[in-house]
Amino acid sequence: MRKTLILALIFGIVAALALPPIYLLPALWISLPGLIWLIGRAGSWKQAGLIGLTFGFGLNVVGLYWITEPILIEAAQFWWLVPFAVPGLALAVGVFTAVPAALAWFAPSGLPRLLVLAGTWTLADLALQFVFTGFPWNFWGTDVAIPGLIGTVLIQPAAWIGVLGLTLCIVFVASLPALGLRGFATSLVLMIGWAVVGGLRLSSAKPAAPAAIIGVIQGDGTAEFVSDRTAAVALFRRYLALSAKAVAEAQANNPKNLPIILLWPETASPFQLQTDAGARQAIAETVGPDVTVIAGMLRFGADGQSIYNSMGVLRGPGPLLASYDKWHLVPFGEYQPAWLPLQILPGEGFSRGTGPTTLHVPGIPPVGPIICYESVFSGQIIKESDRPDWIALSTNDAWFGNSSGPRQHLAAGRMRAVEEGLPLARAANTGISAIFDASGREEMRLGLGRQGNLVAPLPGRLPPTLFAYWGLWAPAVLAILTTLLGLLLVFRLRRLERS
Template identity: 55%
Template sequence: MTASLTARLSALKGWRADVTAFAAGLVSALSLPPVYVLPSLLVGIPVLLCLIQGAHRPLVAARRGWWFGFGLHLIGLYWITEAILIEAARFWWLVPFAVPALSAVLAVFIAVPAALVWRAGPGWRAAFALAGTWVLADLARQFVATGFPWNPLGSVWAFPGRLGDIMIQPASLIGTHGLTAITILLASLPLLGWAWRAGGAVLLVLWFGYGLIRIDQPVPPPPDITVLLIQGNVAQGQKWDRSLMVSIFRRYLALTQQAVAQAGGHPSVVVWPETASPAQLQTDPEARRLIAEAADGAPVLAGSVRFDAAGYPLNSLFALGADGVIEGIYDKWHLVPFGEYQPAWLPLGIQVVPGGGFARGPGPRTLHIPGLPPAGALICYEAIFPSQVIDPNDRPEWMVNVTNDAWFGNSTGPRQHLIAARMRAVEEGLPLMRAANTGISAGFDAKGHELGRIGSQTTGILPVALPAALPVTLYARFGLLLPGSVALGLAIIGLIGRSRRRWW
């Protein structure tokens, strides 16, 4: 970026600066999955830094950061409107407001770093400060109001194919949050001198080299198990239609029979998506018997609703053994605010899922099923939470993610959700098998390499040979402490130093 352009951007005032920040956020959103236009960050992040540096006080810098975040999330989260349209009869009035409102809230997590970065002044300190405070804000975004860490910038490297496999391997060391910090540092390079750019090139070479070495490392022998992923492709508007429940159940039974026949007697496990069973498996032994019969003795992991002792519904994954015996149950514990429950901290009376909402499960749990390696269960959006996906005291040997992305149609939402699951496989060093109602169902090995998929809006089955688990990764051992320490260090280096700027 030329000095004259930097000066012009820094000199922008008022609404012109705000509009420029908004446009920079829109451009930066092109880097997100499934588009992956990474050079857009080489435009958006430097523009944001120039606008922050040109602000005359921290509140102005925060406002410009907010506009950037608003543009970034407005594009990245547009698909949420699809879910509201499913319930348009009840929430038609919410259609023009939902995505802008959520984007406005999430933009605060960029506004605060922008205000802090203002103190650093221009140059490399600002780049360090932005990378550090951005990740610290992302960590807060994972927990504040139950959390919504969707589309971290570290996921922009998860593009398809071998190159993407290579570039996401450092997540096994510092997680996706750590990749976000490095991504922002690299995106800031157009504002820095040639020495810094050369350093960035060296960092990319080291990054690529580590990924290449790790991806080609030998792995332990796999268990002799085939995972049979079932994608029923039931439209969201049909899932709870009582007149269609029997035909939906029969569809899943038929797909299960087809998958087991294709496995040819090989040891297998069948996986149905989130809430795939219209029957309540906890209280319907006949439904369980029919599933066991269709699976021909293979264990089945099936999503179903159940009720706790107090009568509250739970979004659950049932592990069914021979003769339909319930071998284990996992209950979803990370619920979607305003989707699956009405949060007490903001009682707006908005809940997309009909009924009184779901109760919360106790937390991550490992399912121990006879004949199978221990499995860590994830239901739907639980896969977007780094370091909160397995029980560290009972480490599984694979993860199973069941989801219903029918709410979001054939949009970017299911594709971004898939990438989040892929990143969890790399971070934990565990294979991940994903069954999605309308797609995208897929299998990943413990390095995040895709082993196969069923496309969106398609009915089908996907047999995947279960890969081996890897030894506990550095990130799995220390969790969010690692990217948090990296981010804090970058923030301190960037903010503690010479600056003639004052907060007042």
């Protein structure tokens, strides 16, 4: 069993090579058949579950190593967490790999086992989005979000089945070589079919005409600006200077006189914009009275005690036109989960907003705001009953350093654009800022560690996608049907054996 677990760990590490930003997809065609083989060698479902846990541990230790980065920023206080954070989180997430492996053991080898594994793997990932506040990071569906045309083609089915549906497809197709040469050939044919379907959808997409000019501002401030008032004010002034340049560029390339919108990153303003008239005046004097600015900020509640991680919308020096409060907070980063008795964060942290919303601001297209971590929650970012025309994502990825974290976070945001059929503008304090159209095609990008702006016509929306209508029910039903098909084949094989 010891050698088996070592192999499971190796296969898990190999599988992590397919994650962003490496995108080495062939690694899954090695690691998944390897996992299937190891499950078949297990003497019991408990051993199979342990194999799955070990596989998931290897996968997530590599895929989540960047978790150490924000801890190191506060190393003086949290140094003791460094050796435990990544292995502990990898072990916890690995449980959601152990369950599908254990259930797949009950199915006989061959197609039934592949179907049960693919279906239950997807259901486990769906559970991972909700259990213990949820941590839907690095779903295998994002492995096909490869930068460039090939990735844009392969992510198109997410408009129907979401990133979790793509995960199911990946698990099944990459496992097929476990069936031998015929399985490998079938896998190749299915991948070609996948690309053809994606290409057809991409070529037939007819988005609405641009209704605004978007300027995405990236100031490249270090994570310390959150607690260093002097650094925060200096960064605010930098955002003013970059915004002035973005407005000049937008005005020079705006023959249709479209409204101009500037998007600042998370907590870009150290001032309370809802009450600080001086800060609003400074922004208005910099960008002009007709430019709309959507800025990350902090906001105090009416009680004067609760504090929210927010986005404020302003035009001119007057009161805010609208605001949005982040509702999917980062556990241990923005609040202390009640179910953990160990106190890690000082105080009570941030208060929670009311959920996804659409901001209707006169003069600009209706916008669906999301802040940082919220962008990884498939099917939970848009108020579908009041559908916006675009998504504004503000984040501060300086916490992740120059690691895989910002790249993985970017890939998640791109998937949300495809799922919802909405263009997405992403402003990241230190990168990666980007503009995606409603098909997930990257229009512009500003990389890590750079100051600057992205100015372009805001891509138009597409009609509501199937995923926009069905949400997480789409991949859930697909996963259940896949699992039931596997079980049906199991019963059929056993009936044939009896006869």
